[in-house]
Amino acid sequence: MNMQQPNSGEDAAWRPRIVAFFCNWCTYTAADLAGVSRMKYAPNTRIVRVMCSGRIDPQFVLDAFRHGADGVLIGGCHPGDCHYSEGNYKALRRYHLLRRLLADMGVAEQRFRLEWISASEGDKVKSVIDQMVAQLQELGPLDLPGRRADWDAELGENGEDDLTAGIAAEAAEEVSHV
Amino acid sequence: MKQNGDVRIGFYICHCGTNIAGVIDVDRVRDYAASLPGVAVARDYKYMCSDPGQDLLRQDIAEHGLNRIVVASCSPLLHEKTFRGAAEDGGLNPYFVQMVNIREHGSWVHEDGEYMTGKAMDMSRAAILRVQVHEALERKRVPINPAVLVVGGGIAGIHAALTMADAGKHVYLVEREATIGGHMAQFDKTFPTLDCAACILTPKMTAVKAHPNITLWTYSEIDKTEGFIGNYTVTVKRKPRYVREDLCVGCMECIEACVYKSAKIPDAFNMGLSKRKPVYIPFPQAVPPVPVLDPENCLHLKNGTCKDFCVEACGDRDAIDFTQEAEYIDIDVGTIVLATGFDTFDPARIPYYGYGKYPNVYTSLELERLVNASGPTGGDVRLPDGRIPERVAIVHCVGSRDEHYQRWCSRVCCMYSLKLAHLVKEKTGGEVYNFYIDMRAPGKSMEEFYNRVSTEGVHLVRGRVADIAPESLEPPSNGRIGRVVVQAEDTLIGRIRKIPVDMVILSVGMQPQEDAENIRRMFNISCSTGGFFLERHPKLAPVSTFTDGVFLAGTCQGPKDIPDTVAQAGAAASEALALIDRGYYELEPNTAYVLEEQCSGCKSCIQQCPYTAISFDAEKSKASINEALCKGCGTCVASCPSASIRQHLFEDEEIFREIHGLLAYA
Numbered sequence: 001m002n003m004q005q006p007n008s009g010e011d012a013a014w015r016p017r018i019v020a021f022f023c024n025w026c027t028y029t030a031a032d033l034a035g036v037s038r039m040k041y042a043p044n045t046r047i048v049r050v051m052c053s054g055r056i057d058p059q060f061v062l063d064a065f066r067h068g069a070d071g072v073l074i075g076g077c078h079p080g081d082c083h084y085s086e087g088n089y090k091a092l093r094r095y096h097l098l099r100r101l102l103a104d105m106g107v108a109e110q111r112f113r114l115e116w117i118s119a120s121e122g123d124k125v126k127s128v129i130d131q132m133v134a135q136l137q138e139l140g141p142l143d144l145p146g147r148r149a150d151w152d153a154e155l156g157e158n159g160e161d162d163l164t165a166g167i168a169a170e171a172a173e174e175v176s177h178v
Numbered sequence: 179m180k181q182n183g184d185v186r187i188g189f190y191i192c193h194c195g196t197n198i199a200g201v202i203d204v205d206r207v208r209d210y211a212a213s214l215p216g217v218a219v220a221r222d223y224k225y226m227c228s229d230p231g232q233d234l235l236r237q238d239i240a241e242h243g244l245n246r247i248v249v250a251s252c253s254p255l256l257h258e259k260t261f262r263g264a265a266e267d268g269g270l271n272p273y274f275v276q277m278v279n280i281r282e283h284g285s286w287v288h289e290d291g292e293y294m295t296g297k298a299m300d301m302s303r304a305a306i307l308r309v310q311v312h313e314a315l316e317r318k319r320v321p322i323n324p325a326v327l328v329v330g331g332g333i334a335g336i337h338a339a340l341t342m343a344d345a346g347k348h349v350y351l352v353e354r355e356a357t358i359g360g361h362m363a364q365f366d367k368t369f370p371t372l373d374c375a376a377c378i379l380t381p382k383m384t385a386v387k388a389h390p391n392i393t394l395w396t397y398s399e400i401d402k403t404e405g406f407i408g409n410y411t412v413t414v415k416r417k418p419r420y421v422r423e424d425l426c427v428g429c430m431e432c433i434e435a436c437v438y439k440s441a442k443i444p445d446a447f448n449m450g451l452s453k454r455k456p457v458y459i460p461f462p463q464a465v466p467p468v469p470v471l472d473p474e475n476c477l478h479l480k481n482g483t484c485k486d487f488c489v490e491a492c493g494d495r496d497a498i499d500f501t502q503e504a505e506y507i508d509i510d511v512g513t514i515v516l517a518t519g520f521d522t523f524d525p526a527r528i529p530y531y532g533y534g535k536y537p538n539v540y541t542s543l544e545l546e547r548l549v550n551a552s553g554p555t556g557g558d559v560r561l562p563d564g565r566i567p568e569r570v571a572i573v574h575c576v577g578s579r580d581e582h583y584q585r586w587c588s589r590v591c592c593m594y595s596l597k598l599a600h601l602v603k604e605k606t607g608g609e610v611y612n613f614y615i616d617m618r619a620p621g622k623s624m625e626e627f628y629n630r631v632s633t634e635g636v637h638l639v640r641g642r643v644a645d646i647a648p649e650s651l652e653p654p655s656n657g658r659i660g661r662v663v664v665q666a667e668d669t670l671i672g673r674i675r676k677i678p679v680d681m682v683i684l685s686v687g688m689q690p691q692e693d694a695e696n697i698r699r700m701f702n703i704s705c706s707t708g709g710f711f712l713e714r715h716p717k718l719a720p721v722s723t724f725t726d727g728v729f730l731a732g733t734c735q736g737p738k739d740i741p742d743t744v745a746q747a748g749a750a751a752s753e754a755l756a757l758i759d760r761g762y763y764e765l766e767p768n769t770a771y772v773l774e775e776q777c778s779g780c781k782s783c784i785q786q787c788p789y790t791a792i793s794f795d796a797e798k799s800k801a802s803i804n805e806a807l808c809k810g811c812g813t814c815v816a817s818c819p820s821a822s823i824r825q826h827l828f829e830d831e832e833i834f835r836e837i838h839g840l841l842a843y844a
């Protein structure tokens with residue numbers, strides 16, 4: 001696949017990239033509301049829509065980091081408000097386990113965040129993203145792909161042995177039992 | 179999942195006038211998309227959602243043999259249906275379409291065009307990668323139960339119920355008070371025409387009662403709701419009124435006979451301005467015309483020590499039943515109309531207006547009762563000391579348009595303040611001062627109404643009232659109620675004005691019902707920032723909600739007057755009717771399914787499902803999903819340790835590709 005095209009990560013001074021997983025009913029709608037209300041906020045997020053925060057597989061989070069995200073944001077309905085009753089509680093449990101796992105992997109805690117944002121809280125989309133971008137800007141790049149290359153070089157392995165992928169997959173396997 | 183060697187993607191980027199193209203360089207995004215593998219056609223167009231825009235898709239599908247479509251434009255929540263429809267018209271399975279939200283999540287919120295252009299490329303790349311592995315899916319149909327539930331019997335609920343019942347549908351109308359009618363039943367006249375509220379409302383109320391297709395349950399509440407569009411099961415709690423509706427003939431002799439010789443209990447319908455007995459009817463035209471026994475004050479119900487004159491008076495009709503208990507009834511309905519209305523702002527929250535402190539400071543709703551011919555004073559505007567006020571101040575926007583209380587304009591207060599000014603002037607012949615911030619008179623006949631009242635000698639003072647205080651610190655010696663001084667800055671002359679008056683009317687704003695949050699949860703819908711129920715789209719779907727089959731009517735959705743309430747109630751009714759008459763609803767095919775050969779039978783998915791759609795097939799030792807029960811949240815998919823549960827439309831591979839596309843490293 002031709003991926004050698006310019007993208008927003010290149011050329012310009014480094015700017016953090018956040019992958020956000022938003023549930024369809026509350027947080028994605030809130031982000032739409034922020035749009036309709038023409039609120040201006042930091043452009044660093046790329047949103048993936050899922051039906052419910054309960055759909056967010058820990059592997060999605062790990063995979064986003066592995067592919068170069070500097071931060072991952074999960075957005076769901078407030079407790080008690082999930083369109084499917086309790087998907088957000090499941091998301092919360094996975095979030096807590098994932099946080100510990102990411103800490104063990106050396107990923108700063110500000111890089112992974114879960115927020116309850118209801119359909120009416122366009123302003124919260126703005127404030128959460130602005131705040132997270134500011135924090136990531138301060139932390140600097142996570143650059144897991146780059147680090148992975150370094151680790152591979154250190155271990156003297158050939159590129160085929162995908163170290164972080166292995167860790168990520170194993171880890172995901174573990175936490176996905178929640 | 180299959181790798182499609184023969185994928186032919188059409189990529190379309192919309193200018194949306196200048197909404198998108200004003201920020202994002204659409205030409206560069208288009209050219210970039212064209213360079214990506216699988217993309218057969220890449221175009222930009224001014225308005226993709228327009229007919230010619232949609233035609234582009236159809237033509238290209240035919241001419242270029244496209245089998246996948248990506249549209250970079252607005253939110254999929256707005257136009258996914260449109261583009262799926264266009265693809266389907268062109269002969270493609272509609273689920274081969276993916277949208278890229280570069281407007282709501284792009285050009286409308288980010289100003290840096292250079293960065294946004296790059297980000298739009300990232301987002302488009304993600305969609306292009308994703309759509310390659312999309313699969314053809316079939317929509318599932320669920321039948322719609324033709325019965326409808328309407329919650330709330332104000333003018334909105336009444337109008338919606340009658341419209342649907344007239345169309346031959348069975349309607350359950352549930353009202354929590356002892357009568358239907360809502361706020362409108364409390365008014366004497368209505369703006370802008372000043373026609374009598376009762377004259378237009380009571381015939382509709384009786385029509386509800388008489389309609390063969392309406393089951394009216396007053397003094398009832400919703401206890402529980404289960405199910406989904408087409409098939410809701412709702413539990414209604416019928417509170418005991420201790421008078422049997424099936425036996426009562428509405429003669430009211432029980433009220434006459436009650437041992438309470440005089441009425442002692444503040445009457446809520448009259449805003450506490452009069453008293454009622456423990457057995458009472460809210461107002462003479464109440465529907466149903468059946469009294470209620472208030473268990474907190476009825477001597478029999480309280481301590482069993484009454485002589486039960488009411489029972490005697492009822493005689494062999496035998497309608498009074500002290501043993502009645504709350505009854506829970508389950509009903510099956512296909513659609514629901516919420517019409518729970520509004521509440522008024524409590525002016526005691528603004529201490530300097532002196533409500534509750536000075537006896538001559540009233541709310542507008544109290545005044546509605548005072549000017550009402552069937553109200554506590556028979557329509558006379560009198561102070562508590564019995565005098566007719568000579569000078570009256572009406573304070574607009576109480577609680578509304580105020581950072582500290584409610585930011586919104588309540589929309590009806592200017593007009594009803596003018597109505598009250600007219601009525602008070604007519605009834606008292608006194609001087610009336612209306613203090614307003616801006617005179618808001620939009621809508622048919624409203625400006626004309628304002629012109630009419632302003633030529634009737636009402637003093638219109640442009641200024642927000644800053645204080646209401648007694649004229650004199652000494653109470654008047656003659657037992658009268660002392661005047662208060664209303665202070666405001668008259669912004670038209672740039673002076674502070676202090677006007678002494680006998681009576682103040684606070685034009686309180688509209689706010690959501692106290693239990694709106696509860697109702698919202700029960701029906702799984704959302705609220706807007708102020709707490710009113712949230713419509714699916716402010717312009718294009720104003721009576722729908724994000725929960726299919728649940729519609730909104732009237733002021734539960736936001737402040738509005740009676741004409742708009744009735745219009746919206748009619749709209750909600752016709753949306754429900756459209757669904758019912760079609761007979762079925764098509765569900766998004768985003769259900770979960772089990773890959774049996776991989777499933778290890780660990781059962782960890784089973785307790786994840788909020789709909790008990792997953793069961794354990796003991797014979798095969800595998801999980802099994804009942805598609806009819808699955809709502810497509812995907813929680814089980816994320817929890818399966820062996821990745822053997824998948825979700826249509828949100829397959830792992832589709833999401834991974836989206837992530838990779840978003841982040842592809844240069």
Ligand SMILES: Cc1cc2nc3c(=O)[nH]c(=O)nc-3n(C[C@H](O)[C@H](O)[C@H](O)COP(=O)(O)OP(=O)(O)OC[C@H]3O[C@@H](n4cnc5c(N)ncnc54)[C@H](O)[C@@H]3O)c2cc1C
Pocket residue numbers: 329330331332333334335352353354355358359360361362365367368369370398399400517518519520521522542543546590594597686691693697731732733734738739740741743
């Ligand atoms: C002082 C004042 C004067 C006004 N004067 C005018 C006027 O002159 N002209 C005009 O056009 N408009 C006027 N309005 C506006 C008018 O009152 C509204 O437009 C109209 O009443 C809205 O009707 P509704 O059915 O939406 O709500 P409501 O009248 O509030 O009715 C809602 C009904 O739902 C019931 N309910 C609530 N919650 C539940 C529940 N959980 N379960 C079951 N039932 C429930 C309530 O008991 C009530 O009967 C005035 C408003 C005010 C405050």
Ligand code: FES
Pocket residue numbers: 023024025026027051052053054075076077081082083084086087088
């Ligand atoms: S639908 Fe929003 S978290 Fe479940």
